Every structure is written in C-alpha cells, then in structure tokens.
Amino acid sequence: GEDVEQSLFLSVREGDSSVINCTYTDSSSTYLYWYKQEPGAGLQLLTYIFSNMDMKQDQRLTVLLNKKDKHLSLRIADTQTGDSAIYFCAESIRRDDKIIFGKGTRLHILP
Amino acid sequence: GAVVSQHPSRVICKSGTSVKIECRSLDFQATTMFWYRQFPKQSLMLMATSNEGSKATYEQGVEKDKFLINHASLTLSTLTVTSAHPEDSSFYICSPDRETQYFGPGTRLLVL
Numbered sequence: 001g002e003d004v005e006q007s008l009f010l011s012v013r014e015g016d017s018s019v020i021n022c023t024y025t026d027s028s029s030t031y032l033y034w035y036k037q038e039p040g041a042g043l044q045l046l047t048y049i050f051s052n053m054d055m056k057q058d059q060r061l062t063v064l065l066n067k068k069d070k071h072l073s074l075r076i077a078d079t080q081t082g083d084s085a086i087y088f089c090a091e092s093i094r095r096d097d098k099i100i101f102g103k104g105t106r107l108h109i110l111p
Numbered sequence: 112g113a114v115v116s117q118h119p120s121r122v123i124c125k126s127g128t129s130v131k132i133e134c135r136s137l138d139f140q141a142t143t144m145f146w147y148r149q150f151p152k153q154s155l156m157l158m159a160t161s162n163e164g165s166k167a168t169y170e171q172g173v174e175k176d177k178f179l180i181n182h183a184s185l186t187l188s189t190l191t192v193t194s195a196h197p198e199d200s201s202f203y204i205c206s207p208d209r210e211t212q213y214f215g216p217g218t219r220l221l222v223l
Contacts, residue, residue: 004154035214043155043204043214088154098145098170099206101154 004102022089029091117215134205140185141207
C-alpha cells in the first residue's frame with residue numbers, strides 16, 4: 001500500500017545545514033513534495049520534484065531523489081530560526097490525485 | 112495573499128453538537144476540494160474529495176453520515192461534523208484541486 005515514512009525529530013544548530021529524509025513505498029509515485037507547517041498554521045508547499053528528476057535546487061533548499069531506493073531528502077542550507085517548523089514529505093501519482101503525507105519531521109533550531 | 116480561507120479557524124463545542132467548517136477559494140473556481148484531517152503528531156489523512164454539484168467521495172474508514180460534505184458552488188465547500196465527540200477533535204484542512212497545491216489555514220476543532 002501507499003506509505004511515506006520520515007523521522008519525527010531533527011535538531012540542528014543555527015547556520016548549519018538541515019537534512020530531512022523520507023522514504024516512500026509506491027513506485028508509481030510521480031510527484032514528490034515537501035511542505036512546511038509553522039505552529040498553528042496550515043501547510044505551505046515548499047517545493048516538489050518530478051520522479052524523472054534526481055535533484056532540484058531552489059535558493060537554500062535542495063531536494064534529492066533516489067528513485068531506485070524510493071528515498072527523498074530535503075536539505076536546508078544555512079538553517080535559520082525561522083526554519084523551525086514541521087516538514088512533511090508527501091507523494092502523489094498524478095498532480096490532481098490525492099496526496100499521501102508522512103507524519104512530519106519537527107525541525108528544532110539550536111542557538 | 113491567501114488563496115484559500117477557512118472559517119472558523121478555531122472552534123470549541125460540546126459533545127453531541129454539530130460543527131460546520133467552511134472552505135472558500137478566494138481567487139479561483141475549484142470544482143474539486145480535498146478535505147484532510149490531522150491528528151497531533153500524526154500525518155495528514157485525506158478524508159474525502161468533494162466535487163461541485165455532486166456527491167463527495169469518502170476514503171475508507173471515514174463515516175459519510177458523520178462528516179457531511181457539501182460543495183454547492185465553485186468557491187465554497189463545507190464540512191459538517193455531526194454529533195461531534197471528543198475523538199473528533201482534530202485539525203481539519205481543505206485543499207482545492209489546483210495545479211499548485213494550496214491549503215487552507217486549517218480549522219482546529221476541540222470537542223469537550
């Protein structure tokens with residue numbers, strides 16, 4: 001069945017890079033997403049990657065996809081206090097299909 | 112600015128009452144709306160898909176008579192939690208079916 005797994009917590013010092021990892025089971029996943037949820041707020045789409053890509057970079061964010069291992073990662077360079085949030089990995093087969101979410105990784109920034 | 116709004120943002124109700132949550136798309140027409148539910152420290156789960164002018168499609172395990180969804184217009188979809196119980200306390204989020212995945216700000220429901 002469809003499943004998305006990610007670690008629940010990550011602590012990183014301010015200024016360091018954060019790497020959040022995710023694995024998924026559905027090999028037919030076409031779209032892979034990273035969402036950010038700040039306390040008390042809804043989800044915000046950070047970035048997404050097509051399954052035929054292996055890397056996408058957008059400013060401080062770098063997404064790496066290993067389709068063979070069904071492994072997705074989100075790297076945040078120069079982590080700031082404003083990056084403190086829960087990050088959700090998600091996948092869907094089509095762009096207009098339902099999205100399957102992981103449980104979210106809570107990123108904690110250490111001073 | 113926001114493209115999807117939800118009302119109310121937070122609601123506290125007594126057990127047994129019904130609560131209606133509105134989701135509005137502000138700048139566009141949404142023929143399809145996804146409704147998600149998020150439990151504390153858990154992932155978002157898709158509850159149902161509402162389609163303008165027709166019946167909603169519910170995910171397995173979601174009681175359609177308890178979670179009533181109405182999508183009467185292209186800019187408004189509503190989720191009504193009927194006879195709410197404490198276990199219905201959760202964060203409910205809507206998302207229109209669009210090229211870019213927008214989400215509403217969410218409605219936090221607390222049933223006492």
